[in-house]
Amino acid sequence: MGQAKVDVLIPLILYFLFVYFLGFYSLKFVSRARQTKGKNFLVEYLIGGRSLGGFVLAMTLVATYLSAGSFIGGPGAAYTYGLAWVYLAMTQMPTGYFTLAVLGKKFAIIARKINAVTMTDFLKERYENKLVIILCSLSIVFFFTASMAAQWIGAARLLEGSVGLSYTTALTFFGVTVLVYTTIGGYRAVALTDTLQGVVMTVGTAAVIIAAIIVGGGVSNLVNGLYAIHPGLISPYGVDPQFTSAAWVTSYWILVGFAIVGLPQVAVRAMSYRDSKSLKEAIIYGTIVSMVLLLGMHLLGAFGRVLIPGIEAGDLVVPTIITSLFPNWAAGIILAGPLAAVMSTVDSQLLLAVGAIVNDIYVNLINPRIKKTASLAFAASVFLGIIIFIVAYNPPPLMVWLNLYAHGGTIATFLWPIILGLYWKKANAQGALASIITGIGSYMLFHNFWPRPLGMHTIVLPLIISLATFVIVSLFTPGPSKKIIERFWGP
Amino acid sequence: MSNQKNTELELKEDPRYKQCNREALWGLALGVANLVWWFAWGYGLGNKPPEEYTYILGFPSWFFMSCIAGAILFSLLAIAVVTFFFKDMPLEADEKYREQKEN
Structure with a gap:
């Protein structure tokens, strides 16, 4: 690439500014909260003082769960596998309403009762077990660091490919931005930038798909074009029916649809909204925005096969289509969409990892009386940022290995302890521990030895096994103390 | 023994939870219905050689019905459910109750 393309870069720089x-706007709220000591600061810094309105909640939720995968990897796969991959992507459609309705108001009410600011806070009060806290916090710190590094690499490659910056410059540019606004502004900054990013993604996606359909001479023309390249491109079984089999594609409903409830960066949003009206609005906005983004981006990938044949690397499909459909300055604005998708996922993960270190490990286990939570939080996020930068610059094998398990491992850790803890009075610490250990353990085993059990995605059976373990162990061990039940269920 | 346990568990519940549980079930029902719709149209109409496909607005019918019509229908259903079946309620912890307990 070599030469930087200035006219693509300028809109991007304005966007970053x-x-x-x-x-800096959010810093005002954080500084105010800093005057108060201890936990109050963390309530502002980690969940924005529980004050999000419906639109911001919807945008931060959608922007967080739609990651680089949905904007770069997903369309790239749709380019290769055709409409079958768009079909697969639509399994994420329910996330907008499902997460918020299932965790729902009960989760928000309990979070207020026990003053929880992280997922681990919730699990700590519900199970009163140190080992559960340690496992959950470590799972967040390790899995998230690995997946954040992978996403930083993706973002840097995107900047490198489309703007012509060198990899190092792109990585620095991107990393410093995320680190600065997350560190100084906390959750409020993350939610507000997510909202900006969500709007940019939605408008950008709509513009790109409409342009693509017009350039391609209408939907019929494009679909005929796909059929002419390979009939499988317009079938739900794809070009390789062995690979995109019905069982495997359908099991994505579990992986990216329903089990998303178990991702801490998604679930924590369900404790940050202001009132029940915000929840209602967020479900409406969230569902519509996910529909536009999922359909738009993946259809773009599939149609891209007809518009610009012969793109070799999947990661380059979206940037290539965008730069060839639009004049440079507009391409710069639209490219902010995929970058925004990465940023909005990474910033939430960064904040949660900071929460895990400061709130879950330090305040909960080491020194509950600490006054200076603010300085500790800033220090932790700068420290994490530097680690991620080093990892992304030259990924060590351990991180590559961890990233393989990051998504499934996080879900296997958190899904059942959250859901059963919320809705089943008999769920106890032994059950939660057993479920976390069998969940992560069996997921790693299946991943290596039986990656497609019964034709489904690896995650399905481990989730069933860990659910069964949780229920059986809880039934055969003493239930939670009366104090816990009263605290969670009492009026 | 087990009887005693049961009465212990039958404490007075936060009155808001009944409605909360109902709303969670609505979310679950909507999700499952969405899966069934997606699967039935997608594999129902798509399960034949592409030469025999019919088309709606240029898209193969299986794709149009499962992905496009499905997405629009379930967005509308989600709006209907939250509008008609979700109730507004305060989310705050009841301070009065807490004070009583602490005294």
């Missing part, structure tokens, strides 16, 4: 502005 606006992101910085939101960070």
Whole structure:
């Protein structure tokens, strides 16, 4: 690539400046909370003082769970496998309403009762077990660091490929921005930038798909074009029916649809909204925005096969289509969409990892009386940022290995302890521990020895096994103390 | 023994939870219905050689019905469910009750 393309870069720089502005705007709230000591600071810093309205909640939720995968990897796969991959992507459609309705108001009410600011806070009060806290916090710190590094690499490659910056410059540019606004502004900055990013993604996606359909001479023309390249491109079985089999594609409903409830960065959003009206609005906005984004981006990938045949690397499909459909300055604005998708996922993960270190490990286990939570939180996020930068610059084998398990491992850790803890009075610490250990353990085993059990995605059976373990162990061991039940269920 | 346990568990519940549980079930029902719709149209109409496909607005019918019509229908259903079956309620912890207990 070599030469930087200035006219693509300028809109991107303006966009980044606006992101910085939101960070500094949120700093005001954080500084105010800093005057108060201890936990109050963390309530502002980690969940924005439980004050999000419906639109911001919807945008931060959608932007967080739609990651680089949905904007770069997903369309790239749709380019290769055709409409079958768009079909697969639509299994994420329910996330907008499902997460918020299932965790729902009960989760928000309990979070207020026990003053929880992280998922681990919730699990700590519900199970009163140190080992559960340690496992959950470590799972967040390790899995998230690995997956954040992978996403930083993706973002840097995107900047490198489309703007012509060198990899190092791109990585620094991206990393410093995320780190600065997350560190100074906390959750409020993350939610506000997510909202900006969600709007940019939605408008950008709509613009790109409409342009693609017009350039391609209408939907019929494009679908005929796909059929002419390979009839499988317009079938739900794809070009390789062995690979995109019905059982495997359908099991994505578990992986990216329903089990998303178990991702801490998604679930924590369900304790950050202001009132029941915000929840209602968020479900409506969230569902519509996910529909536009999922359909738009993946159809773009599939149609891209007809518009620009012969793109070799899947990661380059979206940037290539965008830069060839639009003049450079507009491409710069639209490219902010995929970058925003990465940023909005990474910032939430960064904040949660900071929460895990400061709130879950330090405040909960080491020194509950600490006053200076603010300085500790800033230090932790700068420290994590530097680690991720080093990892992304030259990924060590351990991180590559961890990233393989990051998504499934996080779900296997958190899904059942959250859901059963919320809805089943008999769920106890022994059950939660057994479920976390069998969940992560069996997921790693299946991943290596039987990656497609019964034709389904690896995650399905481990989730069933860990659910069964949880229920059986809880039934055969003493139930939670009366104090816990009263605290969670009492009026 | 087990009887005693049961009465212990039968404490007075936060009155808001009944409605909360109902709303969670609505979410679950909507999700499962969405899966069934997606699967039935997608594999129902798509399960034949592409030469025999019919088309709606240019898209193969299986794709249009499962992905496009399905997405629009379930967005509308989600709006209907939260509008008609979700109730507004305060989310705050009841301070009065807490004070009583602490005294």
